[in-house]
Amino acid sequence: MKKQLIYLNLILVTLFISCKNKEEAQPVEEIKANTFDVIVDLKIEKDDELILFYKDPSIAYFDAKNTVYNGVKGKPESQQITFSIPEGILPNDIRFDISSNKEQSPIIINSITLSFEGRVFKIEQKDLLKYFTPNEFIKFDETTGTVSFIKKGEDFDPYFLTKEVIYPQIEMVRGVKM
Template sequence: MKKQLLFINIVLLTLFSSCKNKEEVAPVEEVKANTFDVVVDLKIEKDDELILFYKDPSIAYFDDKKTVYNGVKGKSESQLITFSIPEGVLPNDIRFDVSSNKDQAPITINSITLSFEGRVFKIEQRDILKYFTPNEFIKFDEATGVATFIKNGENFDPYFLTKPLIYPEIEKVRGAKM
């Protein structure tokens, strides 16, 4: 009988101590993908869908397969919009479509930041035209960062293309050896 009681006590003690140990283990955080991100600080007053096109060494031109869409709720104050390029893809060029809404009010772009693995390149408002070229659907005021949209009949596709000056900066953010 003493052996049975001793056995039961050992089993109970083991159960209680293992339960206690489980409570002390910190929860494991979900590991997030390490993505190349483009973060745009802007003020956009009407709901819209913004698009980031990207190229990598496998393609020579922008196409619909290499895009990141971001639905945006319009606000009267600035907001950060993050485009995360899929994990494992390192772009060598980007195109930023700033509106899909034909009724969009002018937007203000405060900055554009590229980041990957802790490496960051931030383009301030005053330097946007140094690194990007607006297409024919955008009138961009460099002093204020305001992009006004130009309608051409039914055509409406306002976007910014990169200038060659940005390519070395993209490479640095990617971590490429120069």
Template sequence: MKKQFIFLNLVLITLFISCKNKEEAKPVEEVKANTFDVIVDLKIEKDDELILFYKDPSIAYFDAKNTVYNGVKGKPESQQIIFSVPEGILPNDIRFDISSNKEQNPITINSITLSFEGRVFKIAQKDILKYFTPNDFIKFDDSTGTATFFKKGEEYDPYFLTKEIIYPQIEMVRGVKM
């Protein structure tokens, strides 16, 4: 009987210590990288994949290696899509591929925001054409912020390139002294 009592006490003490240790263990929060972000507030009705191409001073042209893909679920209301450039890379130029879905409805862009380490530059809907140029697959109405897409035969590649006027703003967000 004494052996059973000791065994039972050992089991209870082990359980008590085990449970106490579990309560004290706190989940480790994942530290989010401090990334250069491009936040696009838009209304997109059909699922799509949007792509942000970026260059830094060491890259001469946009290529598939320097991209951030973002699969988007279509919704009837506006949503924010965040493109985070990999940590340690500070782009000096971007290209925004606004649709990969050949059946996409017109998309309304409400704003585009560049952000890094608390420095922010927000481009309002009315100023999008001041900072970006749509390619030949897009007709953009700056009064409504609506991008309508066109196919050229089987080709479909709607994107916006930056204009030179945005470069000082990108440098300011990057924290580069001019």
């Protein structure tokens, strides 16, 4: 009888400890900032640092102060890179610097998505040139979404500027009634 009580107590203690550990292991739900996000789905094979510049109505020009940097590990498959603009800032224009690596292989852009408070605008690969203009350091193949780089001596600053047609879409994502 004593052995049965000892086994019963051991079982109860084990159950109590395992239940207690399960309660402690419950993940705490992370509260994320309410940010305007630009999500770029791309295939980039070499490590790089991509940069998103943004302006709001109080900013006249893109500058280094209003940027989001994103270090990227190169991979042979596509990946999504999210640029979260600081909470409380709602951009009315963006500029996307596609590479800082002078030795970067061609990059394939699959899509660019703007997102805020559940409102989303997704630009598919076939429509990238409708909404963005590549600068003189980029050769862009719109049928494949491939960005190749043009070297001009030591200068290297490949980026995409927005076209006017994107502004109503940014406003819609921001939640501004037109």
